Each structure stands twice: as C-alpha cells, then as structure tokens.
Amino acid sequence: MRDNVVSPVRASNTATADSRIVIIGAGIVGCALADELTARGRHDVTVLEQGPLPAPGGSTSHAPGLVFQTSPSKTLTAFARYTVEKFNALEVDGLPCFNPVGGLELATTPERWADLHRKAGWAASWGVRGELVPPARCKELWPLIDTSTVLGGFHTPDDGLARALLAARAQLERARRRGARFLDRHTVTGIEQQDGRVTAVVTDRGTFPATHVVSAAGFWGPVIGRMAGVDVPLLPLAHQYATTRPLPGLKGVNDPRTEASKPILRHQDRDLYFREHTDRIGIGSYAHRPLPVDPFAVLAYDEARARAQDMPSSLPFTAEDWAPSWEDSRALIPALRDAEIETGFNGVFSFTPDGMPVLGEAPELRGFWLAEAVWVTHSAGVAKAVAEWMVDGHAQTDLHECDLHRFEDAQRSPAYVQDRGARQFIEVYDVIHPLQPMDHPRPLRVSPFHARQRELGAYFLEGGGWERPHWYEANAHLVVPGGPERDAWSARHWSPIAAAEARATRERVALYDMTPLRRLEVTGPGALAFLQRMTTNNVAKKPGAVTYTLLLDEKGGVRSDLTVARLAPDHFQVGANSPADLHWLRRHAPADVHLRDVTSGTCCIGVWGPLARDLVQPLTRDDFSHEGFGYFRARRTHLGHVPVTALRVSYVGELGWELYTTADLGLRLWDTLWEAGREHGVIAAGRSAFNSLRLEKGYRAWGQDMTEEHTPYEAGLGFAVRLDRGDFLGRAALEHLPPPTRKLTPLLLDDPAAVVLGKEPVHVDGAPAGHVTSAAYGYTLGRCVAYAWLPPLTAGTAVHIAYFGEKVRATVADEPLFDPKMTRIRR
Structure with missing residues (x-):
C-alpha cells in the first residue's frame, strides 16, 4: 500500500508553531482560547474585537457568572469542571475571578425532587461533589427563602460565581505576555480565502493574514460565518435579568470585593435563579416568551451609541414579561415583597438546536474554526479542547456532542434553527426525559414506510430529524400480562408492547x-487502499464480504464504528453513525476516492x-x-x-x-x-425492542457506549483490530497503550423488577467507580441489562447502581449474555 494514500491531519490542518492564528472576538471564549493556544507554544495569535477592551459589549460583559458544573452531558460537565479549576487560580488586581459559594437547586414539586435525585446521580457519575439536602438545610444555606413549599435541594459546594470580565482580562493578560496581540475597535468586514483555505481576516482597520481563523464572536457568529461562507446554526435570544435595590437583610453581610456568600440559587420550578450582588439580589428568568434576536440587526459597538446604551448585547427591559417572575420571586423570598427593581435588561446569548456548543473546523473552508454558543460556565473547558484540537489534531475530551458536523442538512435551515433554538430556551430548566422528543417541526424526515407504520399505530420518537417507531399499538394483543411494574420515570416513552415485539423477534x-x-458509498480506484488505511479491520476481502471495523483518531480513540460491505472491487457501502463520519473520511480521502452519502x-x-x-x-x-x-x-x-x-x-x-x-x-x-x-x-417491531435485543447480545452503540475517549480494547472491540495487516490511522497509538484501567462492563440487575436507563453512577465497595452507558430490560433474560464503564472486575462481582437515590444491586456478568455460541445468527 502506498505510504501517501492519506495525508495525516496534523500535516495540513493543525496549528503549527509558525501558524498565524486570528481569533474573532475577545469575550470570555476568545480570551480563554488565546491563553490556551499560547500556553501550547502558538505565539502568533491575534485577537480582533469590535468593542472596547476589557469590556467589549458582548454576552460576556453582562453575564451573571453562574457556574453549575453538573449536566446530563459528561462533556459539558468536564468543560465546567475545568473552568472552575482554572478560574479558581486566576485573579486581577487582587480580586479573585471565581467565588466558590456553591450552588443550591430547590425542588417544590415531587417531579423536581425526583429530578434532583437524578441530577445527584449525574454529579456522582462525572465526579462533581454534591448532596441532596432537606428543607431545613436549604434554609441554613439561604436564610431569606421561605421553605414552606420546598421539598428539598441539591447542594454543590464547588460551584460558584465566575466574574466573567475579570476572568477574560486575566487570560488576556497571560496570553499577551506570551506574545498574543489583542486589538479592540476592529470590526471584521470580510474573510479572505483561496483554494478552499482561509487566508486573511479583513477589518475596518486593515487586513490580517491568517492560516487559521477562529470565530468566537458569540451571537454574532452567524454574521462572521456568512462572511466565510460557513453556516453557523445558532439562534440569539434575549434573557431577562434584574437587580433589586439594596435589601435591609443583606446590609453588611457580603464583602463588596467578592459580592456574595450564599450559594447560587435555582428555583427551576419557576424558571428562576438568584445570586447576591453585595446588598442586592440579581434575578434571572427563563419564564418569559422566547425573544429571538436577529444577529445581523444588532449594531456593532461604537462610542456614540455607548452613551445611549451600555452594550450591544443588552436590550431594553420588557416589564410585561417580567411581572409573573417578580411575583414568583417574592413568593420564594419574602424579603422581596417590599423591595423594588433597580435595574433590568434583556441580555442576548446563543442557543443551538440541541443546546450544545458548536465547535470545530468548517468543512466548507479549511482553517476556519468555530467556537460558538459557549456559555461562561463552559468557556475555559471549551477553549482548552479547541486549542488541543487545533494544535494536536484531537482533544482529550470527547467532543462528538459539540462537533459542528453533527447536524444533518435537514437540521440546518434557518426555520429549524429558530424553532429548535427557541424551544431550547423554553426547556432550559424543564425536567427532560432522555427519550423526550421536541414537538416541532415534526414530522420532518420519514422513511418510505411511514404510512404503513401509522396504520399499525406506531409510537414515534425522533432522532436526527427522523421519525423512529418505538413500538406499534397493532401488537398490543401480543402482550402477556404479569410483567414487572415500571416506575413512573422509566414508564415514560415505553410500553409493555416492546416486550411482546422482542419475544416475537426471538420466536418468529x-x-x-x-x-x-447512515449509509455512505465509497468508490474509485483508491477505495480499498483508503478504507484499509482509515479503519482497523481487514476490509481487503473478496466482493460480497461484510466487515465490522472502527475509525480511530491519532491517539487510538474510537471515533466511530462502521460496517463495510464490499459490493464490487472498487465499490463499498459503509454503514456509519453521524455526518461527522462522512466529514472525517472526506478530509482524508485522496483524489481517486469518491464519497457520497446515500442515506x-x-x-x-x-x-x-x-x-x-x-x-x-x-x-x-x-x-x-x-x-x-x-x-x-x-x-x-x-x-x-x-x-x-x-x-x-x-x-x-x-x-x-x-x-x-x-x-x-x-x-x-x-x-x-x-x-x-x-x-x-410477521410483525413490525420498534426501537424499544431493538435496543433490548442488542444489549442482550452486547452490541455497542457508538456515542453512547464508547467515544473517542475510549480505546477499542477498553470498549471490548479488540476483535475488530488487525495489527497484522499493515498501517492504519491510530495504530501507532494502540501499539503503546498501557494495560486498560477501565472496561465497558456488562451488568445484570439482581431484582427482576428493577430498571435503570443510563448515566447512573455505579458503586463498587460503596464508592462511585463508574457510570452506566446503555441500559434496557432484557426480555429474553428476565433482567435489566446495563453496560457501564468500570475498573476491570471479574464476573460475579457485586455492585450497586444509584437510581433516583435508591441502591439497585447488580452483578458483573460474562458476555455475550445471550447465545454466546452465535448459533441463532449462523443457522
């Protein structure tokens, strides 16, 4: 095989020592990224900002600074943990950039109280300190609240308040000392390019040559993207924030240098949060109607306009939207009943269709990167990951949930971005079930069988814009009475019909x-050599062969798993996972290979x-x-x-x-x-039965069971790696791996009636040791099956899974759990 079939990413796409890097935007993300890049030896960094420094007028300038680390996303939690760690070590003029007052989330409904138990599980899974506390403890932590309706709270002592402008300034100064330039009052007017690569950034004060450009422009991201010919799927929305006049109950309580001593308070049942501003209380509300903002209509910062309005990202307060939230605030905090609002504004910040950041190098323009839709909470973590990505070719943190290539074409229309972005705002504090789909726009993508599925009473959920049947009401007559009862949470978006469909699959x-x-077509004279170079298994088989194989990154992490069918000598059908797979392959494909998404x-x-x-x-x-x-x-x-x-x-x-x-x-x-x-x-069967059956066989789901953070050997996929058949991307890293310290481990719950759903912490010898990835009831086995990342454990080891605060006993099992000799598949 030719050595030059595939050019390594590092050779063409990463920021080398002599790269000219231009960052657009000197908010918290741009400053953090400059700091992280210069810390990695990339000193030719220029940061362009349209506003005045150190307070340029974007979202950073008005951010209330709340940092709650715990998220259902392991990646976002990792970003937030790094942000806390970094900001805790920063100060400016003797003032700390982070005040670790902690966080306190209240529950005033049984549903919220249950959800806080679930959140406590995420915290334990991702390594964040937290505890569920009774109302009396909530009162101790926040004496001003009325706990008569409070059922309990979730206290996270390491969360706190980031002073966003100070943190930006501290990172700016560190980057500047290493050689970075920060130029304010430079408005970007164009992005120059040649032969599909970025070459320069044009401003109203000159042109800046660049080999890499990063858009960290916040809600102006779509404006910069349009200049580059790059779609940026985010929606700016206005969010209400108000500050009271001084309260007698806070007089002399807080040091003006740190502003607060009580935890950040969340009253999510009313879409509210609270923080102290010395002797005042700041209140943020998500309870109002979505207030979308056209980023192309937001004027750039200028001195004349600054006299009339503090900053472009701060819009006039809409009192009519505020009234219900003010009443809810007064009900929770009686001290507000005689208080007045001193200031208020509607601050603009960014939402994406799935609520996650948009990160990565644009496929339309090489060298043009996005670091958009990032909140202060995640800013330093995102900057570190993007800097690693640019410099090393990969990040240490799994980024598939944030990768800009994750969106389908059908999810990139302005109408879709607006609909889903607005819904993300509405649901910021809602209790969201992991299977819960958004209502609109649906149906968007349907298979040719959709009409027949509706005739059969399909219960549809949604993924990637596709309508996916999870079970069919036409199969209700197949249900056998007497199965285990489900709790209210696990019974959502589930039906006992799934058990009947799984049984029918096993029996008929x-x-x-x-x-x-996803289906990709790979053709051309170099197709075989290309797939051999890109994947871990041997696909050099005769036409008619199908091979299960993996895509790895340079450090040996699992980027994706593929099913490769060789249909002709130069024609392959590849079963892949996401649009990012197509992008990854296209970036590496030589001229004699043609790739097409035929899904x-x-x-x-x-x-x-x-x-x-x-x-x-x-x-x-x-x-x-x-x-x-x-x-x-x-x-x-x-x-x-x-x-x-x-x-x-x-x-x-x-x-x-x-x-x-x-x-x-x-x-x-x-x-x-x-x-x-x-x-x-014959019956039609849905994904609920499908997921149960695949877990009984131990089949992995990429993005859920394993990601780039895991090697094939840790994930139990070593059988798909052939080290004896030549070089492939990631092989060098695999050859130098130490013995695994964690493994994807099958668990069987001991109680036949018990169910877990995923992301719950797993305890070994009484201490958190890992977390569940996938879980489903195994109807053939009569037990719930859960896969979890854990230290290497022998079969028979007893563990317990924390499910809504309850200890559910489970046992490590040998896999596959069902039909280990593969007699049913090979008959």
Missing part, C-alpha cells in the same frame, strides 16, 4: 425500519428472527441458505419486483438480513415482505 420474525442508519435516497428494512429465511427465500431465485449466503456476506438480488442489496448481518442476535433499496421502491419492499410474512406471523 419481525420487520425493523433501519432507514435512519436520504435509500431505505433499509431489517428482517430478523428464526423464520427470516422462510419469509425471504420464496421471494428470490438466489440461494439464501446458510451455505449459499453466509453470515457477514452481501449480495445484490431481487425480492419480488424490488432490486435490493442484502447484507446478512444482525444487530439483534437473530438470523436475518438488512435489505436496502432506493427510496422510491421502499414502500413496495415493505408490502412485499409484509404479505410474504403473514403466514409466518
């Missing part, structure tokens, strides 16, 4: 809509179960016997009138095939299989 045959699975123009039905062959064989003249069509083989054929590409693979642990055809023939394929399957008792 079922049709699964697999259309949302939207095709569809797929999984036909699985012991009677799958009885259903499919009469529809084709080709031999679908085990001898004629072996496991992990592919074939182009016809089923009835429909041309299909059939892959003999199974994600549920049963005999069967994935059947692909073009979208225009999808409905005909469904009807053909449905009619042929009637005599075999």
Whole structure:
C-alpha cells in the first residue's frame, strides 16, 4: 500500500508553531482560547474585537457568572469542571475571578425532587461533589427563602460565581505576555480565502493574514460565518435579568470585593435563579416568551451609541414579561415583597438546536474554526479542547456532542434553527426525559414506510430529524400480562408492547425500519487502499464480504464504528453513525476516492428472527441458505419486483438480513415482505425492542457506549483490530497503550423488577467507580441489562447502581449474555 494514500491531519490542518492564528472576538471564549493556544507554544495569535477592551459589549460583559458544573452531558460537565479549576487560580488586581459559594437547586414539586435525585446521580457519575439536602438545610444555606413549599435541594459546594470580565482580562493578560496581540475597535468586514483555505481576516482597520481563523464572536457568529461562507446554526435570544435595590437583610453581610456568600440559587420550578450582588439580589428568568434576536440587526459597538446604551448585547427591559417572575420571586423570598427593581435588561446569548456548543473546523473552508454558543460556565473547558484540537489534531475530551458536523442538512435551515433554538430556551430548566422528543417541526424526515407504520399505530420518537417507531399499538394483543411494574420515570416513552415485539423477534420474525442508519458509498480506484488505511479491520476481502471495523483518531480513540460491505472491487457501502463520519473520511480521502452519502435516497428494512429465511427465500431465485449466503456476506438480488442489496448481518442476535433499496421502491419492499410474512406471523417491531435485543447480545452503540475517549480494547472491540495487516490511522497509538484501567462492563440487575436507563453512577465497595452507558430490560433474560464503564472486575462481582437515590444491586456478568455460541445468527 502506498505510504501517501492519506495525508495525516496534523500535516495540513493543525496549528503549527509558525501558524498565524486570528481569533474573532475577545469575550470570555476568545480570551480563554488565546491563553490556551499560547500556553501550547502558538505565539502568533491575534485577537480582533469590535468593542472596547476589557469590556467589549458582548454576552460576556453582562453575564451573571453562574457556574453549575453538573449536566446530563459528561462533556459539558468536564468543560465546567475545568473552568472552575482554572478560574479558581486566576485573579486581577487582587480580586479573585471565581467565588466558590456553591450552588443550591430547590425542588417544590415531587417531579423536581425526583429530578434532583437524578441530577445527584449525574454529579456522582462525572465526579462533581454534591448532596441532596432537606428543607431545613436549604434554609441554613439561604436564610431569606421561605421553605414552606420546598421539598428539598441539591447542594454543590464547588460551584460558584465566575466574574466573567475579570476572568477574560486575566487570560488576556497571560496570553499577551506570551506574545498574543489583542486589538479592540476592529470590526471584521470580510474573510479572505483561496483554494478552499482561509487566508486573511479583513477589518475596518486593515487586513490580517491568517492560516487559521477562529470565530468566537458569540451571537454574532452567524454574521462572521456568512462572511466565510460557513453556516453557523445558532439562534440569539434575549434573557431577562434584574437587580433589586439594596435589601435591609443583606446590609453588611457580603464583602463588596467578592459580592456574595450564599450559594447560587435555582428555583427551576419557576424558571428562576438568584445570586447576591453585595446588598442586592440579581434575578434571572427563563419564564418569559422566547425573544429571538436577529444577529445581523444588532449594531456593532461604537462610542456614540455607548452613551445611549451600555452594550450591544443588552436590550431594553420588557416589564410585561417580567411581572409573573417578580411575583414568583417574592413568593420564594419574602424579603422581596417590599423591595423594588433597580435595574433590568434583556441580555442576548446563543442557543443551538440541541443546546450544545458548536465547535470545530468548517468543512466548507479549511482553517476556519468555530467556537460558538459557549456559555461562561463552559468557556475555559471549551477553549482548552479547541486549542488541543487545533494544535494536536484531537482533544482529550470527547467532543462528538459539540462537533459542528453533527447536524444533518435537514437540521440546518434557518426555520429549524429558530424553532429548535427557541424551544431550547423554553426547556432550559424543564425536567427532560432522555427519550423526550421536541414537538416541532415534526414530522420532518420519514422513511418510505411511514404510512404503513401509522396504520399499525406506531409510537414515534425522533432522532436526527427522523421519525423512529418505538413500538406499534397493532401488537398490543401480543402482550402477556404479569410483567414487572415500571416506575413512573422509566414508564415514560415505553410500553409493555416492546416486550411482546422482542419475544416475537426471538420466536418468529419481525420487520425493523433501519432507514435512519447512515449509509455512505465509497468508490474509485483508491477505495480499498483508503478504507484499509482509515479503519482497523481487514476490509481487503473478496466482493460480497461484510466487515465490522472502527475509525480511530491519532491517539487510538474510537471515533466511530462502521460496517463495510464490499459490493464490487472498487465499490463499498459503509454503514456509519453521524455526518461527522462522512466529514472525517472526506478530509482524508485522496483524489481517486469518491464519497457520497446515500442515506436520504435509500431505505433499509431489517428482517430478523428464526423464520427470516422462510419469509425471504420464496421471494428470490438466489440461494439464501446458510451455505449459499453466509453470515457477514452481501449480495445484490431481487425480492419480488424490488432490486435490493442484502447484507446478512444482525444487530439483534437473530438470523436475518438488512435489505436496502432506493427510496422510491421502499414502500413496495415493505408490502412485499409484509404479505410474504403473514403466514409466518410477521410483525413490525420498534426501537424499544431493538435496543433490548442488542444489549442482550452486547452490541455497542457508538456515542453512547464508547467515544473517542475510549480505546477499542477498553470498549471490548479488540476483535475488530488487525495489527497484522499493515498501517492504519491510530495504530501507532494502540501499539503503546498501557494495560486498560477501565472496561465497558456488562451488568445484570439482581431484582427482576428493577430498571435503570443510563448515566447512573455505579458503586463498587460503596464508592462511585463508574457510570452506566446503555441500559434496557432484557426480555429474553428476565433482567435489566446495563453496560457501564468500570475498573476491570471479574464476573460475579457485586455492585450497586444509584437510581433516583435508591441502591439497585447488580452483578458483573460474562458476555455475550445471550447465545454466546452465535448459533441463532449462523443457522
């Protein structure tokens, strides 16, 4: 194989020592990024800011500075933990940049109290100190509150208040000492490029050559993006914040230098938060209607306008939106009943369709990076990750939830970004179930079988814009009474019909809509050499072979897992996970390789179960016997009138095939299989049963069970790595790995009635030792199956999982839990 088939990322895309880096925006993110880059030896850094320093007038200038570290996202929590760690060590003119007053979240409803138990589980999973406390302790921590309606609270002693402008200034000064330039009152007017690479940033005061440009412009991100021809999917929204006049109860209580002594207070049942400003209280509200802001209509900072308004990101206060929140504030804090609001404003900041930051190098323009939709809470952590990404080619923290390539094309329209961004604002403090979909816009993407699924009473959830059936009401008559009762939380977006569909798959045959699975076409003279170089397994097999393999990054982390079907010598069909996979492959592809995403123009039905062959064989003249069509083989054929590409693979642990055809023939394929399957008792089955079956077999889900933070050996995927067949991306790192100190571990819950859902902490010998990734009830096994990242443990080891504060006993098991000899798949 030629050594130059694939150019390493580091050679062309990372910021080398002689790179010219221009950062647009000197808010908290831009200053932090300059600090992190210069700390890594990249000294030719210029930061351009349209406003005056050190308070340029963006979101940083008005940020209330709340830092709550705990999030359902492990990545966001890691960002926040680093921010706390870094800001705790910073000071300016003797003033600390962080005040670790802690955080206190209150529950005034049973649902919120239960959710705080769930949040305490996340904190334990991600390594954040926290404890659930009774109302009396809440009163001790915040004496001004009325606890008559408080059921309890969640206290996190290491959270606190970031002084955003001071923290930005401290990082600015450190970066400047290392050689970085900060130029204020420079308004960016254009981005120059040549041959698909960024070359310079144009401002009203001159042009700045650049090999790398980072947009850290906050809610002006879409404006900068348009100059570069890059889509930035974020929506600026205004958020209300008000400060009271001095309160007698706070007189002399707080040091003006640190401003606060009580924890940041959240009253999420009323979409409110509170913090002290010496003898005043600041109140933020998410209870009002969404107030979207057009970033192209927000004027740049200028001195004349500054006299009339403090900053471009601070909009006039809308009293009519404030009134309900003021009443709720007074109900919680009686001291406010005689108080008045002294100041108020509507501060602008950014929301994305999924509430996560937008990070990474744009596919449209090499060298142009985004670090957008980042709150103060996560700012230093994001800056560290982006600096690592730019300098080393990868970050130490898994970034797949933040990668700008995560969005589907259907999720990038301005209407979608506005609808979902506004909904993210509304739901900031809502109790959100992990399966809960947004209501609008739906349906957006549907498979060709959608009409038939609706006829069968499909219960749809949504992912990647796709409508995905989770079960079918038509199968209600198959439910066997007497199964274990579920608690209210685990019963949401679930039905006992899922058990019936799983059983029917194990006993007869079922049709699964697999259309949302991403399909890539890789063709060209260099296709084989390219896939050999990019993946860990050996795909150099004869046409008709299917190979399970992995994409790794340079440090040996699992970027994705793939199913590669060789359909012809120079033609491969690749089953992938996200749009980021296509981007990663395209960035590495040589000129003689062509990649195309064919997902939207095709569809797929999984036909699985012991009677799958009885259903499919009469529809084709080709031999679908085990001898004629072996496991992990592919074939182009016809089923009835429909041309299909059939892959003999199974994600549920049963005999069967994935059947692909073009979208225009999808409905005909469904009807053909449905009619042929009637005599075999065929059913349509949903993703709820699918997830149960795949966990019984121990099949991993990338992004959930493993990410770039994990190696193949830790994830139990060493079988997909072939070190004996030549070089591949990530191989060098694998050869120097120390023995694993953690493993993806299968657990069986001891109580047949117990269920967990994922992200719960796992305790070994009474102490948190890891967390659950995927979990589902194994209907064949009669136990809930959970996979967790834990230190290496032997089978039979007893652990317990903290589920809403309850200790649920579980036992480490050997895998696979179901059909270890693979007799059902290979029959």
